[in-house]
Amino acid sequence: MKLKRWLQAFAVAALTVGLTGCWGNRPVNDRILVLCMGIDPAKSPQQFTVIFQAPTPSAVTNSSQGSSSGSGQSEVFAVKGTGRGLEAAFNEAQAQVSKDLYLGQLQLVVISDKMKPELLHRAIESLRSIGPLDKTPYIVVAKNSAFKVLQQSSPQAKFPSLYFISLFGCVSCQTDAIGVRFWQYLVRLTTSGVDPFLPVALPFSQGYRVDQVALYRGYQYVTTLDPVQTMNFGILEGLSHKVSLFLPRWQATIAFLTGPSRLTTQVVDGHVQARFNVRLTATLQGISSSSVTPIELSQISQRASEIIAQRCTAVIRQTQHDDVDPFGIGRMLSWQHPNTFHRFADWHKEYPKIHVIVHCVVKITSVGTVS
Amino acid sequence: MKSDAPDRLPRISAMQFATMVTSGYIALGIFYFPRQAVSVAGRNGIWSIILDGLVTWGLMHLIFWVGRLVPNETLTTFAPKILTKPIGLLLGTYTVIYHLVLAIAAATLFGFVLGDIFLPETPQWALVASLVATAVYMGWGGTAGLARTLQAGYTPVAILTLLTGMATSTLVRHPVLLLPPANFMLFPVLRGAWNEYIIFIGFQLSVTLYPFIRNEQRKQAERYTYIALGGVTTILVIEYEVAMSTFGPSYISQLRWPLVSLMRILSVQGFFIDKFGLLVVALWTIIVAGFVSVRLWCLAHDIMAIAHQKTTKAYHFFLSVSGAVVVLGTTLIPNAEYARILNEKYLVPAGILYLTGVPALVLTVAHFRKKLVTKLRTSPEVKPAPPS
Amino acid sequence: MWPFSRKTHSGPRLADNATPEKGPAGRLMDNLKTAEQTLEDITEIDHGLVKDLITETKTFSKRLESLSQDLIPGHKSLDEFSGDIDGAYDRLKNTVGQSPDIIIRRFFIGHGPQVPALLAFVDGLADNQMIDQDTIALMQRYQDAQVLIQSPQTAHQVIHDAVTSVGHATVETQWSKLVIDLMGGNTIVFIQGCPQVLVLDTVKYPARAISAPMTERAVKGPQEAFNEVILTQMNLIRRRIKSPNLHFDPVKIGQLSQTLVVVAHVEGVTNPELVIATKRRLAAINIANLEYSNTLAESLSSSRSLFPQVRSTERADIVARDLALGKVAIMVDNTPYAITVPATFMDFYQTTDDYTASFWEASLERLVRLLGLFVGLLLPPLYIALSSVDPELLPTKLVITIAGSRVGIPFPPIFEVIIMWSIIEILREAAIRLPKGLSTTLGTIGAIVVGTAIVKAALVSDIMIVIITLTALGLFTSPVYEMAVPWRILFWFVILAAYLLGIYGIILSLIIILAHLASLENFGVPYLSPFGPLRVRDLKDSWIRFPEAKMRHRPTYLRSVSPIQRSVQKEPPMVYPQLHQTQKEHFDDET
Incomplete structure (x- = not known):
């Protein structure tokens, strides 16, 4: 009986404590939902600027009532903070707003290609250690200024984050499914023998163009592949979906090239050989199938395979030249031949020397509906 | 309820025994899993986990053997009679302290996980308390109540x-990682197994739980427990494979709580809660609460055995006191790094010492004092009170 | 007031000492009268109390007088009827006879030689026609009254065998039981010189017709509910279970009400221990007045849990089904709700419709009930947790929608829930109490006020309206009304947990509720069976209902004496494949 009394007293005390404390109980409308975050270099070489972008209250209200604002006003607002680390920048930004700057709903991180490696490193490490932020936001690269990308609005979506979520969330909405989530980026950063790649978002008057990838060596920005190279990069990574190829000889287009790519490594006499096995399926378009004989069809697919293999090899040569391994050849080597890989002190010194073969088979599975 | 009658042992079924013993491990290691194995053994970590499962199987045999010696009494009750009083008391104290530390470790660890990902602004003590x-x-409703709660709550969450x-x-991007690695290295595998063993630590509660099984279901209970162990090991291997082929060995070694991270990247588009995996992590609360609860149950029973108390009131008292001590104990661990060190440096060796030492000691002495053991075993069991 | 009340207490004491003599009673009366006179003289206070006391004392002394007449030498006790009609008349007249509904009538048995007799019944509870025609008329016309005069000791037997035509007649000698029989609607007949009193069953209750169940409606099942008369209840069950193994064991509970309680079980099916335990618990009940069956429910439950531990139903078919499964049913006179024990959690989610529909439909309905439970219990807490504590779990678009709907609302979500829930509860309570016509109006007004005005006033967000509506409906998907009550209370517990600790709090509170349910036990039956303890065989009739043919066993938790309720059906072997058969017939047609 006495015990019960004590328990009751304890319960009352616990409730009092519980109800007086606030403990992170804050309704969403009292938080600033940061949906995008941009990271730009600052004027001072040791600092960087972080842009926190959130929807404006009026945009939020409109979205709940299902009406589009249409007033031409910006639907988002951004607060900036500058500092030597993410935390300092965050504090500076928080000082400019009246509500809690909440990062739990972060959907997009934009980083400038001009970020210095050590600053980027610091920023990414800080971002990584934020507990409530899960590692699923997409991460894209901006040419020069992340702020510009964030400022650009698209008629297709209210906020940049929603645009990129729907873009990257749907594989058939892209030429190559090159969306990279934050955790995938982190995996590449921490695994030896592979270098990260990130999609590049280019703002233009109607929105964004995403058809290039930026290659990084660790945190060091190296180069950006042009759209054609990106397509072949996508084929090599097995990410291509709407890639097409024009064959002048037959005046035909091979479209919807899609299929897996398998990378294997071999060690022959101490030399490393990598081999990409690409198996693509495609649709033949722009040519009436009644005028094509089966022999011609096989010639077309053979020719297409050759061209793709050639182009892919060229992309790999380029990366070898730039000494950046976005394909993870080293990683595959470390999985398949760990002892060989461990012999190399620095994979980046080794990567340009390896022999890479691309074997490509294009299978035309559909010949269009016009006969 | 009927537990007011002294000496009444509410008998639990074979399946309930298996559930309780199974909920007595996993919870402490699940959050670290499989980092400890992978960071030492790399992709060979899978052998560490399978080895751990096999070792547990062996140790379980030993522990059940101890339980079978005097199947109507808990180890803490019969140890003083076989091993002389001081040693028995020492053993009881060791059991009590070990359970206490395990409960503290699990509660603290889960508090850190929650504080880190769910409730960053809630004080740690509130989460733990x-x-x-x-x-x-x-545990308040007694052995049967606890067993039923676990049965009804634990299994669905596990599934x-x-x-x-x-x-x-x-999300698996590299199927090649599903295969075991080409270079097998024995030493790292052993070390990985040692570090990773934290996930299996805790099933020794069977020494206290054994007499609560219904007499006719003892054999079956042991069998179910082995089956459950097989199931757990299989699940762990599957989770290991998924984590490995999604993250790769390097990233796993850097993650503090790899399985939590794995769950967090899983999202269901177009559902009310799109971070579905995170919800599952929240549901793991029952795994940890079950772990702490069976520990507290053991603590209460072992302390009662040492203090020669047999009433429900005493049980409730010791249960509450143990709970309070666990909450106070968690405040001694300031951060997640300390919790990790506690687990890896102290709990694994202490646990393995218990799992090997106790059977070795008890079984050896019992071998030489066969007469006494037989007498204890055949001593008339207290008849259960007639049902009201 | 004090002194007087003390004096009344002295009454019984007086009776103990000086029952036979009139003296002390008379003296007391005199004293009282003197006291009244004195009081009137010296004070102006209202002495009505003294007058009441005097009246009571008069009555009491009359009672003592009639009792003293019975106390003839050699007679065993005051409680036994002495055989003296006059004494019986006085005794009846002075005790129960003062009430206007008690009819006491003197008459003579026999056409020629006459034997004085006395008859008493309660006007309204007894059937007048039976008393007039089947009792008094026949007795008065009795030709052979000489026999009665010769051997008065067996007079009752003669009347019983040869005169009265009432179907059910028993014999009683004790006053204490006679009076109770009388109050129950029986007619008691005293015969001069015969110590045995005839108790004629002339009971005819004013009873409600058997109507359709109001609280547990079924779409396709039988539409018979119990009424208040226990005999009808028994009849309804007897009609469904015709086996002689169906037993009804009567128990009387309540010193004042003397309510008839019937414990029913099927011998050879129900575990005898269960029957004994039920009777033992009923026997332990010692109360003055048993009015409702729910009063027994508390004594039949083993703990004061929020959750109902006995199933109370007005449906005859459910009671019959439960009896056939091996449960015990308890019926209480004057209450149309029978109780069946033991009940598990799952029992409160099973109803007639589950067994009158196909197993597909039944399973779907049960799952909808489970969904209703989850929605009702968890939707508002989830809203609080997700919108205030863990918004990172929500999809971005939804979180923006919620944030948008909450812009301008001055209260945090928890107060929104409190406001809305209070409104709903008040509307609900008012709708039950109001007359039917008004409650519809109230519902409409409520809907308008709740639905639009409160949102326009920006007190509550519009998402909240959706949530609360679903909640209010969800909790009532249980076919048993009382099951909604614990959830309505626990709802606040979960809300509080969600407010403090978000999703984690909700899960903790659910674990606590689960632990509570798991620790509940009644008649040794775990409340959470078949989920904890897990009983795979019983899962066939849980959230999914298997086809009837698969449910061969009675529930394990009932520990029935004969566990199997259905034998395996063997399908007849097919002689030839169906198709071939058809073709053959067709062919035969043509030729």
């Missing part, structure tokens, strides 16, 4: 976790 309070309440883990396999 609410967890322990729940655990105490789970859900497995299904979610399977769903995560859609």
Whole structure:
């Protein structure tokens, strides 16, 4: 009986404590939902600027009532903070707003290609250690200024984050499914023998163009592949979906090239050989199938395979030249031949020397509906 | 309830025994899993986990053997009679302290996980206290109540976790990692197994739980426990494979709580809660609460055995006191790094010492004092009170 | 007031000492009268109390007088009827006879030689026609009254065998039982010189017709509910279970009400221990007045849990089904709700419709009930947790929608829930109490006020309206009304947990609820069976209902004496494949 009394007293005390404390109980409308975050270099070489972008209250209200604002006003607002680390920048930004700057709903991180490696490193490490932020936001690269990308609005979506979520969330909405989530980026950063790649978002008057990838060596920005190279990069990574190829000889287009790519490594006499096995399926378009004989069809697919293999090899040569391994050849080597890989002190010194073969088979599975 | 009658042992079924013993491990290691194995053994970590499962199987045999010696009494009750009083008391104290530390470690660890990902602004003590309070309440209804709660709550969560883990396999990017590595290295595998053993630590509660099984179901109970162990090992291997082929060995070694991270990247588009995996992590609360609860149950029973108390009131008292001590104990661990060190440096060796030392000692002495053991075993059992 | 009340207490004491003599009673009366006179003289206070006391004392002394007449030498006790009609008349007249509904009538048995007799019944509870025609008329016309005069000791037997035509007649000698029989609607007949009193069953209750169940409606099942008369209840069950193994064991509970309680079980099916335990618990009940069956429910439950531990139903078919499964049913006179024990959690989610529909439909309905439970219990807490504590779990678009709907609302979500829930509860309570016509109006007004005005006033967000509506409906998907009550209370517990600790709090509170359910036990039956303890065989009739043919066993938790309720059906072997058969017939047609 006495015990019960004590328990009751304890319960009352616990409730009092519980109800007086606030403990992170804050309704969403009292938080600033940061949906995008941009990271730009600052004027001072040791600092960087972080842009926190959130929807404006009026945009939020409109979205709940299902009406589009249409007033031409910006639907988002951004607060900036500058500092030597993410935390300092965050504090500076928080000082400019009246509500809690909440990062739990972060959907997009934009980083400038001009970020210095050590600053980027610091920023990414800080971002990584934020507990409530899960590692699923997409991460894209901006040419020069992340702020510009964030400022650009698209008629297709209210906020940049929603645009990129729907873009990257749907594989058939892209030429190559090159969306990279934050955790995938982190995996590449921490695994030896592979270098990260990130999609590049280019703002233009109607929105964004995403058809290039930026290659990084660790945190060091190296180069950006042009759209054609990106397509072949996508084929090599097995990410291509709407890639097409024009064959002048037959005046035909091979479209919807899609299929897996398998990378294997071999060690022959101490030399490393990598081999990409690409198996693509495609649709033949722009040519009436009644005028094509089966022999011609096989010639077309053979020719297409050759061209793709050639182009892919060229992309790999380029990366070898730039000494950046976005394909993870080293990683595959470390999985398949760990002892060989461990012999190399620095994979980046080794990567340009390896022999890479691309074997490509294009299978035309559909010949269009016009006969 | 009937437990007011002294010496009444509410008998639990074979399946309930298996559930309780199974909920007595996993919870402490699940959050670290499989980092400890992978960071030492790399992709060979899978052998460490399978080895751990096999070793546990062996140790379980030993521990059940101890339980079978005097199947109507808990180890803490019969140890003083076989091993002389001081040693028995020492053993009892060791058991009590070990359970206490395990409960503290699990509660603290889960508090850190929650504080890190869910409730960053809630004080740690509140998270732990609410967890322990729940655990105490789970144990309040006695052995049968606890067993039933676990049966009704634990199994669905385990299945859900497995299904979610399977769903995560859609994220697998490198099927090549599913295969065991080419270079097998014995020493790292052993070390990995040692470090990773934290996930199996805790099933020794069977020495206290054994007399609560219904007499006719003892054999079956042991069998179910082995089956459950097989199931757990299989689930762990699956989760290991999924985590490995999604993250790769390097990234796993850097993650503090790899499985939590794995669950967090799983999202269901177009559902009310799109971070579905995170919800599953929240559901793991029952795994941890179950772990703490069976520990508190053991603590209460072992202390009662040492103090020669047999009433329900005493049980409730010791249960509450143990809970309070666990909450106080968690405040001694300031951060997650300390918790990790506690687990890896102290709990694994102490646990393995218990799991090997106790059977070795008890079984050896019992071998030489066969007469006494037979007498204890055949001593008339207290008849249960007639049902009201 | 004090002194007087003390004096009344002295009454019984007086009776103990000086029952036979009139003296002390008379003296007391005199004293009282003197006291009244004195009081009137010296004070102006209202002495009505003294007058009441005097009246009571008069009555009491009359009672003592009639009792003293019975106390003839050699007679065993005051409680036994002495055989003296006059004494019986006085005794009846002075005790129960003062009430206007008690009819006491003197008459003579026999056409020629006459034997004085006395008859008493309660006007309204007894059937007048039976008393007039089947009792008094026949007795008065009795030709052979000489026999009665010769051997008065067996007079009752003669009347019983040869005169009265009432179907059910028993014999009683004790006053204490006679009076109770009388109050129950029986007619008691005293015969001069015969110590045995005839108790004629002339009971005819004013009873409600058997109507359709109001609280547990079924779409396709039988539409018979119990009424208040226990005999009808028994009849309804007897009609469904015709086996002689169906037993009804009567128990009387309540010193004042003397309510008839019937414990029913099927011998050879129900575990005898269960029957004994039920009777033992009923026997332990010692109360003055048993009015409702729910009063027994508390004594039949083993703990004061929020959750109902006995199933109370007005449906005859459910009671019959439960009896056939091996449960015990308890019926209480004057209450149309029978109780069946033991009940598990799952029992409160099973109803007639589950067994009158196909197993597909039944399973779907049960799952909808489970969904209703989850929605009702968890939707508002989830809203609080997700919108205030863990918004990172929500999809971005939804979180923006919620944030948008909450812009301008001055209260945090928890107060929104409190406001809305209070409104709903008040509306609900008012709708039950109001007359039917008004409650519809109230519902409409409520809907308008709740639905639009409160949102326009920006007190509550519009998402909240959706949530609360679903909640209010969800909790009532249980076919048993009382099951909604614990959830309505626990709802606040979960809300509080969600407010403090978000999703984690909700899960903790659910674990606590689960632990509570798991620790509940009644009649040794775990409340959470078949989920904890897990009983795979019983899962066939839980959230999914298997086809009837698969449910061969009675529930394990009932520990029935004969566990199997259905034998395996063997399908007849097919002689030839169906198709071939058809073709053959067709062919035969043509030729």
